[in-house]
Amino acid sequence: MQHVSALREPLVTGGKTLHDVTQDICYQVEAKPNLRWMAALSVALFFLGVFFYSVYRTVWYGIGEWGLNKTVNWAWDITNFVWWVGIGHAGTLISAVLLLFRQKWRSSINRAAEAMTIFAVICAAMFPVLHMGRPWLAFYVFPLQNTLGSLWANFNSPLLWDVFAISTYFTVSLVFWYIGLIPDFASIRDRAKGPIARFSYSMLSFGWKGSAKAWSRYETVSLILAGVSTPLVLSVHTIVSMDFATSVVPGWHTTIFPPYFVAGAIFSGFAMVLTLMLITRVVFRLEDYITLEHIALMNKIMMVTGSIVGVAYITEFFIAWYSQVEFEQYAFINRATGPYWWAYASMMTCNVITPQLVWLRRVRYSIPLTFILSIIVNIGMWFERFVIIVTSLHRDYLPSSWAMFSPSIIDIGLYVGTLGLFFTLFLLFAKFFPVINMAEVKTILKYTVDNGPTYNPAKAVHHAPAHPAAPGVPASAPVTYTKHD
Amino acid sequence: MATLTHQDSATAEQLVITGGARKTFITIIVAGVVVLILGILAQVMGWGAEEHAAAGEATGHLGASAGHGAGASLHEEGSSTLVKRIIVSLWHSNVFFLGVSTIGTVFMAINYVAYAGWSVMVKRISEALSAWIIPGAVIMLVVFLLGRHDIFHWTHEGIMDKGNPNYDAIIAGKSGFLNLPFYLIRTIVYLAIWAFFSYKLRQLSLAEDQLGGTVWFHKSINASALFLVLYAVTSSMSAWDWVMSVDTHWFSTMFGWYVFASWWVSGISAIALTAIFLKQAGYLKALTSNHLHDLGKLMFGFSIFWTYVWFAQFMLIWYANLPEEAVYYNQRLGGFEGHYTGIFFFNLVINFVFPFLGLMTRDAKRQMIMMKIVCIAILIGHWSDFYLMFMPATLKGESGFLIEIGIAAIFLGAFLILFTRRLASASLVPVNHPFLDESIHHTT
Amino acid sequence: MTKQFALGIFEDEDVLLHAVENVRAAGVKIYDVFSPYPVHGIDDALGIERSRLPIAAFFFGLTGLSFALWMQIYMLGFDWPMIIGGKPHIALPAFIPVAFELTVFFTCHGMALTFFTITGLYPRFKTHVMDVRATDDKFVMAIELDETGSQFSRLTQLLRDNGASEVNQKEMSKN
Incomplete structure (x- = not known):
């Protein structure tokens, strides 16, 4: 028997029973696609088309299709790469770190967040691969002996670390996600009517x-995977930050980068999870599983990580002055007051100031405000990467080389195109896979369900043992079992 | 012998400090004094003087290469090495103990805002850990006012005045931040904030014991959230002020978080160690191996976190190899005739390898003996981490161990007396905490 | 070869746990318990030993770490040494990131493969289950019967007394 304090908010509302959980979540998978979903998919597919066109232009005509110049030779491509990888961090954070910290509310959102991670990493990987110019030679990054000699990959290069970090992260997230999906596929298999569905879900459910x-083994494996994924998720953005921080470029070389990038990644990832979950819960009628309480908690994490990022911005600025190194000082003054001041101002407003609104209870429990806030944070975090990358580069060591960057139409096409790719994948996932981890929600159901807004007393009569007597008070089980501690 | 069996409910428990315990604390202090006197004798009589001479020479070289004029500063200030060592040790041990003491309140505040239930069983320990904040604050101010010239290069006469032979342009550029009045105001503000919130949270907790109800819980959450915001800023700033400005020229944006990581893992180890001692003395009846398991996981995880922060800072400086930054590791990795090389690697072994291997298995985290060994190792390890932060910049190659350890032992004894007095002043179990039941039935 | 099973269907995890205890105390061997989610404490009740997977994970990790260090030291230190960025050939701090990533890679994939293998999980055309509701909302306790199935009525009584909402008999191939 679990002991749950009466002070805790219920995690699932509507007096759900175990069977209701299966019913509510499998419904989307089993039903015919609805019109809203089809409409959303068409929009996503249109942008996927934009993506393919931009890829075609980039590969056929070369990197000259982008707006890069000799001074600013890294711009939107790497900005988008870091932005997408950052978004990918929330999924693993929710599935691994929050699992270790026993945050039970994660059960309702971890499946979708992990899917988001995988799709975001796919989008991220597009940019470095396309930037190679000849993506069909991408396998050169792996430590294979060069055909012309016995030269190996350079393990001193942070870009090579990225290869290892991103591929490890992608495959580990995929495995972690899939292991979690297996029991839910089994649920769908055992309900499936048609032979095709029964066959496919039998294959999928292993x-x-x-x-x-x-x-018992499943739980052990989950815990160990969570244990190794936690440092993994930290290491990935750490290594991404080292692409910049190992250099001697003023504004890039600063020791706080690793943890500050990780905090920023979680920050933007939670913003994206909020954006997606706010839509999903309405489209798929999951209000009883993703409650206002969940939204408030995600808002809080977003605010905390946003504040950590804010502290890091201020630290960087202060230490640049304190260091008395004039290059550092100039780099930071130029960020705030130079020609890219507007990017810096957007970053500060979106990332540091607006998330502080979450301190107001009214804001963090409001769905429209949270939605707007999550979009603002996504924009702000894009600007953060843009500020770091472009403003540090555009003032070269030689003033005669100073330059500005303007994106080409292909740059823009690739960026919106990856959004299309991301949403296409997410919509397909949401339709054919259970968007909520049923098995995990069932684990916490008995002691955390509440007769919320969609509660139907007539239905509950048949399932008398599973619903509590009063809101927030744990249901008392027929048998008190306390031996197994 | 205490056992880790399951309890159904908890009642108030009152700690009684036995004569034996009191005697132990006094013994620690006396032992510290003896070691200190031995250390002073060793310094005065010049035992091992040859090493010192050699180290002194090395100082000259390194000082020059670092562009500090650090070698010169040794002679320009009046204090003898002996006085310097005592003053720096006082500062070193005080920063360590004060930081660990504050972590008590930070730990509790984080548990409040995270709605953590399991940790209620050790809440009173973390409250009591903060008993050292006020005495620590007093010592800090006194040592700073009397001995600042021996610790902080930037307080030297004329260092910020153009034309003075001591003038140093880089340090002069920092005068907007590193000047006496502003420094003192900042230090007092940090200490006041920490002391106030530890007092406030303790009062709320005691009121909850007396009066019951959930109102105290909600008030504590609000106070904790505010405290954590302020602590996030003050902990970093205090690390710049108290630790980083010792190496006046050097800078690292990571430093504040690095110092926090060190304090934080030490604080959790101190809580776990106290919990084990209390359990073995027959208190905390509802504390089970499950609670130890969780504390062990935190120690394990945050030892790795500390290593992560350490490595990120080291690797970036090593990789870029800019002279103004790399000098910090040059001094520690082979400077002063290798004076600090041994402790540099010892630091990594005891703070990373040992807790990592020691606490990796589930059983290790659930056994009191293993936990105890690792807790003590982490506390010693992070004390020596601070040793490594302070000594090269202040004493160059002239630091030793007897005086430093003697002073640390005196701090430890005094710390324990105040800590246990506060532990004994209220029930060890917060009987009216709304999550107490969850903590009693906590399973991992 | 097929076997006869008595299936006790339970509605609640705590009832199930209690029943598992009592059934085992009555000297009946439980074949397996199927549940829609992991029931906390059922390992102890059924006497399932703690999994040794963490030990395997440790050794997978060790393999990954050794492989990564060997690979980098061999390739850049011995096979084709070059000076890069003024660093030594064997620049250990720069090798740590890849060493860490490969440690995690080996741990994770080694663990997952081990888990799939020992638990017998692989894609199948068709899956035979004791009771389809075990992946929905019911807890199923399976007890193996002998050829004649003669103990069934006694077991039915035992399971009913311990809170089973229904007791069924089922023939299954045992795998």
Whole structure:
């Protein structure tokens, strides 16, 4: 028997029973696609078309299609790369770090967040691969002996570390996500009517039956994967930050970059999770699983990480002055007051100031405000990367080389195109896969369900044991079992 | 012998400090004094003087290469090495103990805002840990006012005056931040904030014991959130002021978080260690191996976190190899005739390798003996981490161990007396905490 | 080869746990328990030993770490040494990131493969389950019967007394 304080807010509302959970979540998978979903998919597919066109132009005509110049030779491509990788961090944070910290509310959002991670990493990977100019030679980044000699990959290069970090992160997230999906696929398989569905979900579910021993190992594996994913998620953005910080470019070389990039990644990732979940819960009618409480908690994490990022901005600025190194001092003054002041101002407003509104209870429990806030943070975090990358580069060591950057139409096409790719993948996922981890929600259901807004007392009569007597008070089980601690 | 068995409910428990315990604390202080006197004798009589001479020479070289004029500063200030060592040690141990003491309140505040239930069982320990803030603050101010010239290069006469032979352009450029009145105001503000919130949270907690109800819980959450915001800023700034400005020229944006990571993991170890001692003395009946397991996980995880921060800072400086930054590691990795090389690697072993391997298995985290060993190792390890932060800049190659350890032992004894007095002044179990039941039935 | 099973269907995890205890206390061997989610404490009740997967994970990690260090030191230190950025050939701090990533890579994938193998999870055309509701909302306790199935009525009584909402008999191939 679990002991839950009466002070805790319920995590699932509507007096749901175990069967209701299966019903509500499998419904989307089993039902015919609805019109809203089809409409959304068409929009996403249009932008996917834009993506393919831009890729075609980039590959056929070369990198000259982008707006890069000799001084600013890294711009939107790497900005988008870092932005997407950052977004990818929230999924693993929710599934790994929050699992280790026993934040049970994560159960309702971890599946979708992990899917988001995987799709975001796919989008991110597009940019470095396309930037190679000849993407069909991308395998050169792996430590294979060069055909012309016995030269190996350069392990001193942070860009090579990225290769290892991103591929490890992608495959580990995929495995972690898939292991979590197996029991839910089994649920769908056991409900499936048609032969095709039964066959596909039997293949997907790997013959899962839910035996006690399998569950015991499943839990062990989940914990260990969470244990190794936690430092992994830190390491990935750390290594991304080292692409910049190992250099001697003023504004890039600063020791706070690793943890500050990680905080920023979680910040933008939570913003994207909020954006997606606010839409998903309405489209798929999941208000009982993703409650206002969940939204408020995600808002709080967003605010905390946003504040950490804010402290890091101020630290950087202060230490640049304190260091008395004039290059550092100039780089930071130029960021705030130079020709790119507007990017810096957008970053500060979106990332540091607006998230502080979450301190107001009214804001963090309001769906429209949260939605707007999450979009603002996404924009702000894009600007953060833009500020770091472009403003540090555009003032070269030689004043005669100073330059500005303006994106070409292909730059823009690739960026919006990856948004199309991302949403296409997410919409397909949302339709054919269970968007909420049913098994995990069922684990916490007994002691955290509440008779919320969609509660139907007539239905509850049949399932008497599973719903509590009063809101927030744990249901008392017929048998008190306290031996197994 | 205490056992880690399960309890169904908890009642108030009152700690009684036995004569034996009191005697132990006094013994620690006396032992510290003896070691200190031995250290002073060793310094005065010049035992091992040859090493010192050699180290002194090295100082000259390094000082020059670092562009500090650091070698010169040794002679320009009046204090003998002996006085310097004592003053720097006082500052070193005080920064360590004060930081760990504050972590008590930080830990509690984080648990409040995170709605953590399991940690209620050790809440009173973290409250009591903060008993050292006020005495620590007093010592800090006194040592700073009397001995600042031996610790902080930037307080030297004329260092910021153009035309003075001591003039140093870089340090003069920092005068807007590193000047006496502003420094003192900042230090007093940090200490006042920490002391106030530790007092406030303690009062709320005691009121909850007396009066019950959830109103105290909600008030504590508000106070904790405010405290954490202020602590996030003050902990970094205090690290710049108290630790980073010792190496006056050097700078690293990571430094504030690095110092915090060190304090934080030490603070959690101190809490775990106290919990084990109390359990073994027959208190905290509802504390089980599950609570130890969680504390062990935190120690394990944050030891890795500390290493992460350490490595990120080291690697970036090593990789870019800019002279103004790299000098920090040059001094520690082979400077002063290798005076600090040994402790540099010892620091990594005891703070990373040992806790990592020691606490990796589930069983290790659930056994009191293993936890105890690792807790003590982490506390010693992070004390020596601070040793490594302070000594090269202040004493160059002239630091030693006897005086430093003697002073640390005196601090430890005094710390324990105040800590246990506060532990004994209220029930060890916060009987009216709304999450107490969750903590009692906590399983991992 | 097929076997006869008695299936006790339970509605609640705490009832199930209690029943598992009592059934085992009555000297009946439980074949397996199927549940829609992991039931906290069922390992102890069924006497399932703690999984040794963490040990495997440790060794997978060690393999990854050794491989990564060997690879980098061999390639850049011995096979084709070059000076890059004024660093030594074997620049250990720069090798740590890749060493860490490969440690995680090996741990994770080694663990996942081990898990799939020992638990017998692989894609199948068709899956035979004891009771389809075990992946929905019911907890199923399976007890193996002998050829004649003669103990069924006694077991039915035992399971009913311990809170089973229904007791069924089912023939399954045992795998």
